[in-house]
Amino acid sequence: MKGKATSFDIAHYAGVSQSTVSRALRNSPLVNEETRKRVHDIAKKLNYKVDKNASNLRTQQSSTLALLLFEDPTSDDSQINPFFLAMLGSITRACAKEGYDLLVSFQSASADWQADYEDSHRADGIILLGYGDYIDFQPKFNTLLEQNTKFVCWGAKVDNRPDLTVCCDNYGGGKQAAAHFIAHSRTDCAFIGDASDHSPEFFSRFQGFKDELLENNVTLNERKMANAISTEESGYHATRSLIANNIKFNALFAASDLIAIGAIRALKEAGISVPKDVAVVGFDNIAIASYVNPPLTTIEQNTTVAGQMLVENLLKLIRGQEVQSTLLPPLLIARGSS
Amino acid sequence: MKGKATSFDIAHYAGVSQSTVSRALRNSPLVNEETRKRVHDIAKKLNYKVDKNASNLRTQQSSTLALLLFEDPTSDDSQINPFFLAMLGSITRACAKEGYDLLVSFQSASADWQADYEDSHRADGIILLGYGDYIDFQPKFNTLLEQNTKFVCWGAKVDNRPDLTVCCDNYGGGKQAAAHFIAHSRTDCAFIGDASDHSPEFFSRFQGFKDELLENNVTLNERKMANAISTEESGYHATRSLIANNIKFNALFAASDLIAIGAIRALKEAGISVPKDVAVVGFDNIAIASYVNPPLTTIEQNTTVAGQMLVENLLKLIRGQEVQSTLLPPLLIARGSS
DNA sequence: CTGAAAGCGCTTACAG
DNA sequence: CTGAAAGCGCTTACAG
Numbered sequence: 183m184k185g186k187a188t189s190f191d192i193a194h195y196a197g198v199s200q201s202t203v204s205r206a207l208r209n210s211p212l213v214n215e216e217t218r219k220r221v222h223d224i225a226k227k228l229n230y231k232v233d234k235n236a237s238n239l240r241t242q243q244s245s246t247l248a249l250l251l252f253e254d255p256t257s258d259d260s261q262i263n264p265f266f267l268a269m270l271g272s273i274t275r276a277c278a279k280e281g282y283d284l285l286v287s288f289q290s291a292s293a294d295w296q297a298d299y300e301d302s303h304r305a306d307g308i309i310l311l312g313y314g315d316y317i318d319f320q321p322k323f324n325t326l327l328e329q330n331t332k333f334v335c336w337g338a339k340v341d342n343r344p345d346l347t348v349c350c351d352n353y354g355g356g357k358q359a360a361a362h363f364i365a366h367s368r369t370d371c372a373f374i375g376d377a378s379d380h381s382p383e384f385f386s387r388f389q390g391f392k393d394e395l396l397e398n399n400v401t402l403n404e405r406k407m408a409n410a411i412s413t414e415e416s417g418y419h420a421t422r423s424l425i426a427n428n429i430k431f432n433a434l435f436a437a438s439d440l441i442a443i444g445a446i447r448a449l450k451e452a453g454i455s456v457p458k459d460v461a462v463v464g465f466d467n468i469a470i471a472s473y474v475n476p477p478l479t480t481i482e483q484n485t486t487v488a489g490q491m492l493v494e495n496l497l498k499l500i501r502g503q504e505v506q507s508t509l510l511p512p513l514l515i516a517r518g519s520s
Numbered sequence: 521m522k523g524k525a526t527s528f529d530i531a532h533y534a535g536v537s538q539s540t541v542s543r544a545l546r547n548s549p550l551v552n553e554e555t556r557k558r559v560h561d562i563a564k565k566l567n568y569k570v571d572k573n574a575s576n577l578r579t580q581q582s583s584t585l586a587l588l589l590f591e592d593p594t595s596d597d598s599q600i601n602p603f604f605l606a607m608l609g610s611i612t613r614a615c616a617k618e619g620y621d622l623l624v625s626f627q628s629a630s631a632d633w634q635a636d637y638e639d640s641h642r643a644d645g646i647i648l649l650g651y652g653d654y655i656d657f658q659p660k661f662n663t664l665l666e667q668n669t670k671f672v673c674w675g676a677k678v679d680n681r682p683d684l685t686v687c688c689d690n691y692g693g694g695k696q697a698a699a700h701f702i703a704h705s706r707t708d709c710a711f712i713g714d715a716s717d718h719s720p721e722f723f724s725r726f727q728g729f730k731d732e733l734l735e736n737n738v739t740l741n742e743r744k745m746a747n748a749i750s751t752e753e754s755g756y757h758a759t760r761s762l763i764a765n766n767i768k769f770n771a772l773f774a775a776s777d778l779i780a781i782g783a784i785r786a787l788k789e790a791g792i793s794v795p796k797d798v799a800v801v802g803f804d805n806i807a808i809a810s811y812v813n814p815p816l817t818t819i820e821q822n823t824t825v826a827g828q829m830l831v832e833n834l835l836k837l838i839r840g841q842e843v844q845s846t847l848l849p850p851l852l853i854a855r856g857s858s
Numbered sequence: 859c860t861g862a863a864a865g866c867g868c869t870t871a872c873a874g
Numbered sequence: 875c876t877g878a879a880a881g882c883g884c885t886t887a888c889a890g
Contacts, residue, residue: 186639188883199861204885214859229667231639235582236883239573239866246623251612264807267605274589274624283642285584286612286624301524301569303867304621329567443811469602473781475813526867537877542869552875574867577882641883 187228195224207232238303247282247496248305249273252289252312252319263412263440264468265485266311269336272489273309280493282306300331307332307496315380334496336488337383346499347507348491352383355481355512356390359435359463362479362514364398368433368461371395372406374420374445375437381411384437387465387481391435406431410441417444425452432460433520439464439471439480446474446519461520465512476518483512525566533562545570576641585620585834586643587611590627590650590657601750601778602806603823604649607674610827611647618831620644638669645670645834653718672834674826675721684837685845686829690721693819693850694728697773697801700817700852702736706771706799709733710744712758712783713775719749722775725803725819729773744769748779755782763790770798771858777802777809777818784812784857799858803850814856821850 189207193200198217206213206221213221224230238244251266270286277284285305289312299305308326310333326333327345337349363371375381377388392402406429408420417436424431425448434449436442442464446456456462456476464471467482491508498505527545531538536555544551544559551559562568576582589604608624615622623643627650637643646664648671664671665683675687701709713719715726730740744767746758755774762769763786772787774780780802784794794800794814802809805820829846836843 190883200884201861201863201886202859204883205860208885212859217859229639231636233577233883234640234642235573235577236641236866237885239571239577239868240883240885242866244573264602264605267602267609270608270624271605271626274626278626284624286608286622288609288612288616298569301567302572303524303574304572470808470811473808473812475811528867538868539870539877539879540875542867543876546869550875555875571867574882575869577884578867578869580882 186233187225187230188233189230191228192221192224192230195228196221242303244303244306245282246285246305247277247307247309247493248285248287248299249309249311250287250289250299252310264470265438265466265483268468268485269311269489272486273311273492274489276490276493280497282493282497300333301329307334307500309333309492309496310335312336317380332496332499334492334499336492346495346505348488348495348510349383349508350483350488350510350512352386352512353390353393355465355483355514356387356392356435357394358390358481358512358514359387359465360391360394360398360400362463362516362520363433363435363461364395364400366433366461366520368520369395369398369400370406370431371400371402371433371435372408372424372429372431373402373435373437374408374410374417374424374441376409376411377407377437381437384412387435387437405429410437410444412438412440414440414444414447417441418448419444421445421448422452425449425454434460434462436462436464439466439468439478442478442480442519443470443474446476446478457518457520463514463520467515471515472517474519479517479520480515481512482515484510524571525563525568526571527568529566530559530562530568533566534559580641582641582644583620584623584643585615585645585647585831586623586625586637587647587649588625588627588637590648602808603776603804603821606806606823607649607827610824611649611830612827614828614831618835620831620835638671639667645672645838647671647830647834648673650674655718670834670837672830672837674830684833684843686826686833686848687721687846688821688826688848688850690724690850691728691731693803693821693852694725694730694773695732696728696819696850696852697725697803698729698732698736698738700801700854700858701771701773701799702733702738704771704799704858706858707733707736707738708744708769709738709740709771709773710746710762710767710769711740711773711775712746712748712755712762712779714747714749715745715775719775722750725773725775743767748775748782750776750778752778752782752785755779756786757782759783759786760790763787763792772798772800774800774802777804777806777816780816780818780857781808781812784814784816795856795858801852801858805853809853810855812857817855817858818853819850820853822848 189200189203192203206218334346375384410416410420464478464480467480471478471480495505527538527541530541544556672684713722715723748754748758802816802818805818809816809818833843
């Protein structure tokens with residue numbers, strides 16, 4: 183036989199119609215058990231596989247989800263944020279478990295999104311993942327909403343937006359970080375990260391941190407804050423600028439682990455001991471966190487659960503079931519840096 | 521308009537036939553420039569996207585590659601080997617650059633591969649990636665070959681196999697590790713990793729290591745070898761067993777960074793200083809390597825180039841162009857552990 | 859339980 | 875340069 187076998191080939195060998203082959207392969211109850219078995223055997227022998235393009239075209243669905251990873255354009259091209267890499271892993275697993283394929287695509291935040299996966303029927307729905315400037319993404323989110331695209335978004339839960347999100351309780355995580363410092367009598371706190379509406383996740387972490395301090399009668403001095411995106415380099419430079427400006431503090435909350443790792447490097451270089459002089463707490467619990475020196479205390483986001491929830495929620499949305507945005511509890515992991 | 525627009529809708533509004541719409545959208549030179557423009561405008565206005573299932577079905581190709589990541593079944597379910605995660609990133613980028621989508625799938629080594637991506641026309645070709653027991657995979661590779669599936673394989677170049685591979689020069693990398701030890705007068709060497717034909721990559725690294733030592737009149741004592749798969753835990757336990765058996769050495773070559781990291785932990789626990797008492801060299805240069813304490817000397821595999829080559833070679837294979845397996849040069853990165 | 863037939867939305871040879 | 879038509883390989887309502 184030349185080329186791939188089709189259902190007509192199977193039909194020929196099985197001595198039934200092509201319709202019956204199709205039914206048999208889909209295990210339709212309408213098919214005689216014996217016929218079903220015969221068809222399956224022949225299909226196996228001919229190494230037949232249902233043509234997905236044909237069946238998708240016919241059924242108007244794809245059993246595929248698309249993952250759009252949009253990255254901060256300023257980050258190093260060759261390095262993907264390890265937190266997202268972990269998410270990617272868990273999303274892939276979750277998809278497999280649900281019988282869906284996963285299309286992965288990196289989007290640079292600046293370029294036009296190739297978000298036509300759903301329109302072009304390549305995917306039944308889209309998962310959006312990425313740090314970056316949220317305000318830049320607004321119009322794109324709006325387009326997705328207008329087009330009634332099925333999508334679920336990681337992390338950027340903002341006010342009244344009707345889109346579906348799964349995110350970590352960033353506010354609660356920030357509070358945990360502050361509570362940890364207070365429990366260790368470190369009340370002269372600094373914060374590093376972009377605490378603005380450009381980065382709603384970082385902003386929530388900051389708010390929780392500040393509020394918890396306030397509830398303990400500690401005020402976070404605005405001068406002890408520095409802006410950073412989620413890279414080690416950015417954390418390093420932000421911390422250096424604090425040190426250069428002679429800002430003193432004995433506790434530092436970084437909006438992400440990468441920032442924290444950069445911060446620790448800057449502190450060490452300046453002869454400031456971690457945790458003796460400055461206690462450091464990060465956010466994410468990326469794999470590297472436990473290996474740095476000293477091991478990084480951090481607020482863990484459970485990527486396994488997060489990936490599952492993203493997939494589950496998206497599938498519910500696709501199936502027209504009721505869904506709500508999900509808030510995942512963060513967990514403080516105490517290590518040597520604090 | 522209800523539902524998605526089709527090329528017939530565009531044709532209706534543009535006052536041309538559907539054939540012309542199809543040609544115009546594909547920028548066929550057969551179409552009048554003015555017509556082409558009009559069709560494109562209307563398509564944009566209606567938010568029209570070519571239905572991939574239909575066009576793939578018609579053209580019998582998918583502009584999609586599949587990445588099968590097969591993992592060692594013994595590794596922790598929640599953690600993916602960071603080296604493969606990095607590869608995944610670079611493969612995704614390389615695909616995007618070539619205008620291909622990437623389907624990602626994790627395969628447990630034990631289960632049946634869902635390697636029907638090509639047969640089912642979901643992908644034009646397959647990239648295989650993973651450590652694990654090579655001998656277990658043999659029959660599966662053979663099936664792929666028999667079915668004339670277009671695939672390219674990372675790392676497991678074995679003898680006379682006709683399949684296309686891209687891999688690091690593991691043998692040369694092993695030699696570099698040995699040369700490094702010899703240059704630092706550390707000639708009492710140990711090796712940790714599965715040096716058998718179950719793990720051809722590890723075996724090549726081991727061979728190169730042993731041969732380079734031999735060329736410098738150093739013999740690697742078989743007792744100073746321990747088996748390990750590519751996880752930290754495995755490296756830890758293998759090293760502990762050497763120590764427990766009172767095996768002495770002043771240099772340790774681990775077949776992967778994860779093994780090396782586990783080894784360092786075991787050494788430290790036993791009160792053995794790295795690098796003072798034992799110099800350690802790993803393989804891969806995963807992101808964590810530079811953060812561990814002490815920073816890990818390792819043989820880097822360039823994942824960016826590797827991902828590009830995998831995609832390039834596979835596309836050549838798909839297009840019927842001439843291709844050869846590719847060997848990538850490794851690079852020793854000297855850090856604090858040696 | 860089975861078959862003949864329509865149709866999913868494209869692409870492209872064929873005819874003009 | 876354009877259009878009518880065939881056909882990619884399925885799924886499923888319809889008729890028996």
